[in-house]
Amino acid sequence: xxxxxxxxxxxxxxxxxxxxxxxxxxxxxxxxxxxxxxxxxxxxxxxxxxxxxxxxxxxxxxxxxxxxxxxxxxxxxxxxxxxxxxxxxxxxxxxxxxxxxxxxxxxxxxxxxxxxxxxxxxxxxxxxxxxxxxxxxxxxxxxxxxxxxxxxxxxxxxxxxxxxxxxxxxxxxxxxxxxxxxxxxxxxxxxxxxxxxxxxxxxxxxxxxxxxxxxxxxxxxxxxxxxxxxxxxxxxxxxxxxxxxxxxxxxxxxxxxxxxxxxxxxxxxxxxxxxxxxxxxxxxxxxxxxxxxxxxxxxxxxxxxxxx
Amino acid sequence: xxxxxxxxxxxxxxxxxxxxxxxxxxxxxxxxxxxxxxxxxxxxxxxxxxxxxxxxxxxxxxxxxxxxxxxxxxxxxxxxxxxxxxxxxxxxxxxxxxxxxxxxxxxxxxxxxxxxxxxxxxxxxxxxxxxxxxxxxxxxxxxxxxxxxxxxxxxxxxxxxxxxxxxxxxxxxxxxxxxxxxxxxxxxxxxxxxxxxxxxxxxxxxxxxxxxxxxxxxxxxxxxxxxxxxxxxxxxxxxxxxxxxxxxxxxxxxxxxxxxxxxxxxxxxxxxxxxxxxxxxxxxxxxxxxxxxxxxxxxxxxxxxxxxxxxxxxxxxxxxxxxxxxxxxxxxxxxxxxxxxxxxxxxxxxxxxxxxxxxxxxxxxxxxxxxxxxxxxxxxxxxxxxxxxxxxxxxxxxxxxxxxxxxxxxxxxxxxxxxxxxxxxxxxxxxxxxxxxxxxxxxxxxxxxxxxxxxxxxxxxxxxxxxxxxxxxxxxxxxxxxxxxxxxxxxxxxxxxxxxxxxxxxxxxxxxxxxxxxxxxxxxxxx
Numbered sequence: 001x002x003x004x005x006x007x008x009x010x011x012x013x014x015x016x017x018x019x020x021x022x023x024x025x026x027x028x029x030x031x032x033x034x035x036x037x038x039x040x041x042x043x044x045x046x047x048x049x050x051x052x053x054x055x056x057x058x059x060x061x062x063x064x065x066x067x068x069x070x071x072x073x074x075x076x077x078x079x080x081x082x083x084x085x086x087x088x089x090x091x092x093x094x095x096x097x098x099x100x101x102x103x104x105x106x107x108x109x110x111x112x113x114x115x116x117x118x119x120x121x122x123x124x125x126x127x128x129x130x131x132x133x134x135x136x137x138x139x140x141x142x143x144x145x146x147x148x149x150x151x152x153x154x155x156x157x158x159x160x161x162x163x164x165x166x167x168x169x170x171x172x173x174x175x176x177x178x179x180x181x182x183x184x185x186x187x188x189x190x191x192x193x194x195x196x197x198x199x200x201x202x203x204x205x206x207x208x209x210x211x212x213x214x215x216x217x218x219x220x221x222x223x224x225x226x227x228x229x230x231x232x233x234x235x236x237x238x239x240x241x242x243x244x245x246x247x248x249x250x251x252x253x254x255x256x257x258x259x260x261x262x263x264x265x266x267x268x269x270x271x272x273x274x275x276x277x278x279x280x281x282x283x284x285x286x287x288x289x290x291x292x293x294x295x296x297x298x299x300x301x302x303x304x305x306x307x308x
Numbered sequence: 309x310x311x312x313x314x315x316x317x318x319x320x321x322x323x324x325x326x327x328x329x330x331x332x333x334x335x336x337x338x339x340x341x342x343x344x345x346x347x348x349x350x351x352x353x354x355x356x357x358x359x360x361x362x363x364x365x366x367x368x369x370x371x372x373x374x375x376x377x378x379x380x381x382x383x384x385x386x387x388x389x390x391x392x393x394x395x396x397x398x399x400x401x402x403x404x405x406x407x408x409x410x411x412x413x414x415x416x417x418x419x420x421x422x423x424x425x426x427x428x429x430x431x432x433x434x435x436x437x438x439x440x441x442x443x444x445x446x447x448x449x450x451x452x453x454x455x456x457x458x459x460x461x462x463x464x465x466x467x468x469x470x471x472x473x474x475x476x477x478x479x480x481x482x483x484x485x486x487x488x489x490x491x492x493x494x495x496x497x498x499x500x501x502x503x504x505x506x507x508x509x510x511x512x513x514x515x516x517x518x519x520x521x522x523x524x525x526x527x528x529x530x531x532x533x534x535x536x537x538x539x540x541x542x543x544x545x546x547x548x549x550x551x552x553x554x555x556x557x558x559x560x561x562x563x564x565x566x567x568x569x570x571x572x573x574x575x576x577x578x579x580x581x582x583x584x585x586x587x588x589x590x591x592x593x594x595x596x597x598x599x600x601x602x603x604x605x606x607x608x609x610x611x612x613x614x615x616x617x618x619x620x621x622x623x624x625x626x627x628x629x630x631x632x633x634x635x636x637x638x639x640x641x642x643x644x645x646x647x648x649x650x651x652x653x654x655x656x657x658x659x660x661x662x663x664x665x666x667x668x669x670x671x672x673x674x675x676x677x678x679x680x681x682x683x684x685x686x687x688x689x690x691x692x693x694x695x696x697x698x699x700x701x702x703x704x705x706x707x708x709x710x711x712x713x714x715x716x717x718x719x720x721x722x723x724x725x726x727x728x729x730x731x732x733x734x735x736x737x738x739x740x741x742x743x744x745x746x747x748x749x750x751x752x753x754x755x756x757x758x759x760x761x762x763x764x765x766x767x768x769x770x771x772x773x774x775x776x777x778x779x780x781x782x783x784x785x786x787x788x789x790x791x792x793x794x795x796x797x798x799x800x801x802x803x804x805x806x807x808x809x810x811x812x813x814x815x816x817x818x819x820x821x822x823x824x825x826x827x828x829x830x831x832x833x834x835x
Contacts, residue, residue, distance in 0.1 A: 003690040008752065054665060105504075105655075121665035123500075127656035130366070137789055145785035149778050156774055194724050194786070194797050198731070201782040201801075205735075208775040209742065216767075240745045244738040247687060251680040251734030255727060258679060260672035263727050270731070 032178025044189030049128030199273030361663035513560030522551030562586025587623030673726030722796030732804030739812030
């Protein structure tokens with residue numbers, strides 16, 4: 001007897017309930033935008049410059065004393081965080097205008113002497129000018145991959161699919177960014193850029209599978225209208241969509257639990273983004289198609305070919 | 309089964325075996341690998357510094373300094389050329405300030421403008437000269453600056469490599485990043501501060517006469533107090549400031565050798581030898597200036613300024629300082645042997661990971677990946693029964709092929725790359741899920757098992773291709789536009805997607821055909 005996650009003959013009216021789901025996505029986007037404009041994200045040292053030290057002491061570290069010693073050094077902000085094993089402490093210190101590398105180095109010396117005899121597992125020091133370039137690179141990577149994806153879907157499907165796919169993908173990217181806006185314990189660093197771009201990659205993968213079924217059904221059932229075809233296609237692929245998301249979420253959850261501090265801080269936002277991405281390909285990308293005049297495409301029977 | 313089908317089966321099995329062979333060195337002990345014949349592939353995954361431990365230093369050329377140096381040179385040449393051609397001028401600065409981008413001076417006679425223009429244009433082809441009445445302005449074009457920065461970076465890379473090699477550090481990776489940056493990656497370094505000291509020091513050595521008319525000062529002089537032709541430089545030991553002539557008599561580029569030695573009081577010193585030109589010039593200068601003080605200036609600081617007792621003709625000399633430690637002296641000797649950097653470099657980004665943390669990350673990542681495979685396999689078996697077992701075999705081979713590809717391509721595995729592998733585990737089953745769902749649909753609509761399997765694979769193919777290719781385009785962009793760990797992640801995820809397309813479509817099909825669809829299952833499969 002096999003486990004059935006989703007029964008095979010669901011007949012959920014996704015198009016009918018689109019106003020509810022669109023509203024939920026709209027709300028999510030609004031929350032993301034608001035949190036980003038009001039709170040911003042908690043930039044890591046990759047973006048704003050500063051120091052990051054991971055230290056291990058031989059016995060249980062006195063975080064309070066360490067904090068006190070460090071705050072005597074007159075920094076902008078010092079955060080200490082105990083890590084998994086109990087003897088490890090992650091220290092983040094933002095750079096308050098110490099732009100010259102010499103100053104930074106001198107400061108690092110002071111930090112080290114304030115911490116005393118301790119094992120340094122990781123020491124990072126980043127100048128403030130790096131961040132801007134990281135953002136630019138990330139945006140470039142994002143725009144070019146969006147364009148390539150747009151062109152690929154346009155050629156393999158129709159421009160309507162490309163537009164809906166990209167819109168839903170942007171929604172997922174924004175929601176993941178919003179995750180960083182809401183949860184400031186997740187630091188926005190290079191890995192955050194990777195997380196957002198990964199979510200966007202996954203989200204489009206998910207949407208394309210549904211698009212593929214819609215394209216197939218358009219050809220097969222040209223007596224039905226678009227609403228019926230979309231609903232039928234989403235329902236037919238629902239089992240696959242949920243199953244694949246479930247295994248991916250499972251893998252990411254394990255990564256979060258067992259992968260260590262850095263990997264954990266990186267897998268949680270992806271996890272969130274993939275959940276959003278799964279629902280957006282079901283309830284946003286495909287239902288949006290009815291607004292793009294894809295109806296005419298079916299009638300004319302001009303859908304692009306498959307490799308079958 | 310036809311012969312084309314047979315050939316295909318052999319190819320699929322061959323690829324999987326090759327994958328095992330290429331991935332194996334990663335888990336086999338080194339002692340065992342060494343015993344294997346030389347043709348056996350022994351490449352293992354190349355670990356990024358965040359996993360193997362080491363230092364990552366991003367150095368940036370000090371552009372202001374480079375501009376200043378260049379303008380200073382041009383100023384000197386202008387002075388000589390204009391004098392030679394009889395053009396009178398005034399206010400041409402002797403020392404160019406840091407951050408200056410334009411050289412300004414005045415002509416005594418504005419009617420000489422045309423003549424001055426042609427003379428100045430011949431001084432430096434990369435500068436643009438504008439003369440407005442008596443005011444002259446000289447700037448360097450952006451294009452020529454780019455060329456200059458590139459040359460500086462090239463030269464710097466060469467010198468950094470020499471310095472690091474001489475310090476005995478193994479396998480540094482030194483690469484250009486953008487227009488004016490150099491990335492230095494040194495695996496497994498215990499003392500990054502020393503490496504940084506070696507890389508970051510310009511080590512520009514000059515021998516210059518001391519301006520006897522100006523007194524030594526205990527604090528930095530105000531600019532107005534400085535006369536022409538000399539400048540105040542600090543003593544390296546911080547004891548005050550001394551007036552040093554701007555013109556360098558001999559430079560570090562004329563050295564052929566430098567060594568750390570001990571003097572008769574067992575103090576460290578650096579002895580050096582000049583090349584022929586340097587030796588001649590050094591002899592001439594010392595002969596003509598007996599009784600005067602001669603300063604040894606390193607990176608704008610005066611190490612010592614002894615009085616010249618007699619002409620030094622042997623072409624060698626030594627640098628002594630009261631506070632040299634043996635390490636400092638040997639580092640200085642190393643720097644002088646390797647040559648001076650054309651411009652100072654500053655560390656804009658510095659990341660050091662201790663070997664312990666990297667090992668922990670690999671362990672945590674490996675554990676997480678294995679647990680993920682186990683759970684995903686269990687889940688698939690729960691949902692699809694025997695087809696789930698087949699999908700799980702595909703996932704295992706997917707990871708084996710991914711490790712094999714990473715090993716033989718020698719792509720760098722970084723911490724996000726480990727996340728990429730675990731993510732691949734989650735997504736790798738997607739193709740199988742698509743296929744299996746299709747098979748279920750076909751069976752439900754009454755197809756016979758073999759028909760259902762055929763149709764399932766065939767129909768799912770376009771979905772698999774479209775969805776994976778779209779994702780591949782995305783990751784390809786990450787690779788092209790990203791850097792460092794982003795690239796590592798993109799490579800891992802792309803290879804993972806390619807491997808999953810292969811295993812999910814061909815390997816599982818092979819297993820289904822040859823193993824599963826036998827006997828009674830040809831008529832009826834439980835799904």
